[in-house]
Amino acid sequence: MERADKGLPFLLKYENVADYKDGEVRILDRRAYPAREEFICCSNYHEVAKAIADMVTQSGGPWLAAALGIVCAARETKNLPLERAKEMLNQAADVLISARPTTSGNMETHIRRILKVALDALDRGEDAEAVTYEYVQKNLENRYRSSRKIAMYAIDLLPDEAHILTQCYAETLIGFLLLVSQERGKKVSLICPETRPYLQGARLTASVACDMGVPVTVITDNMPAYILSKGMAQVFISAADVITMDGYVVNKIGTFQIALAAHFHGIPYFAMGLPSIAYATINEVAIEERNPEEVLHAMGTRTVKT
Incomplete structure (x- = not known):
């Protein structure tokens, strides 16, 4: 096989x-x-x-x-x-x-x-x-x-030409989204917020796009609302760490504010993933709170005065 x-x-x-x-x-x-x-x-x-x-x-x-x-x-x-x-x-x-x-x-x-x-x-x-x-x-x-099948459903929702705003790194889902779009002749490009503090958008999502020959623009984490307000992206797509059975999407911190901006400007937001029977309601999700020291550094270099 x-x-x-x-x-x-x-x-x-x-x-x-x-x-x-x-x-x-x-x-x-x-x-x-x-x-x-x-x-x-x-x-x-x-x-x-x-x-x-x-x-x-x-x-x-x-x-x-x-x-x-x-x-x-x-x-x-x-x-x-x-x-x-x-x-x-x-x-x-x-x-x-x-x-x-x-x-x-x-x-x-x-x-x-x-x-x-x-x-x-x-x-x-x-x-x-x-x-x-x-x-x-x-x-x-x-x-x-399964990731490929999810990507195929997502592609059906996209126009033939689309600038896609992403968030963080959707791994196999974004990879298959780009692969299937190429197979179907759709012209897509990515706009990737950098995603501090580990910069997964800039380093990982953008790298996947580059390796696949897909046009990609890296922006700062402050820019998505502006990008959406100017119509520079036709859709916002992310993965989902968890989709609860009562319909909540849990993903990388910052996804919520981009989704709100997309809704305000009439831009569709699609979360790629599957609902999890392990989470009946949003109240059962334990949001991870990481070490605040991570905010004080970028790629191993301290950016805040000691």
């Missing part, structure tokens, strides 16, 4: 999101890209969870990294008594699920499913590492194919 990441750029190839080899989870450090192509190697699930919490990878990246963290934990259980091995796998799942609070509900559903595969393999006396890795790879293919 043809790989589902065919036609996607470097950032979205499976192995450049996260990979597993020889007992290590290898994660592309998106904090450094595109200035440097560096990978963080994690030899145990604790290191994987720390990498996720430290923003080594974002958007859909933690989905794959955490899954491979369970594979890594399964390797660690080799030669352990059965009950101790199961205990370790359950501990690994708990640690990985809690790495990022806002998406922990979705992550729990995802990781518990993978955990069950590993535990069942142990009960059958099989190689839990190999069985779990194979399951994760199949799920990865399915996730990419």
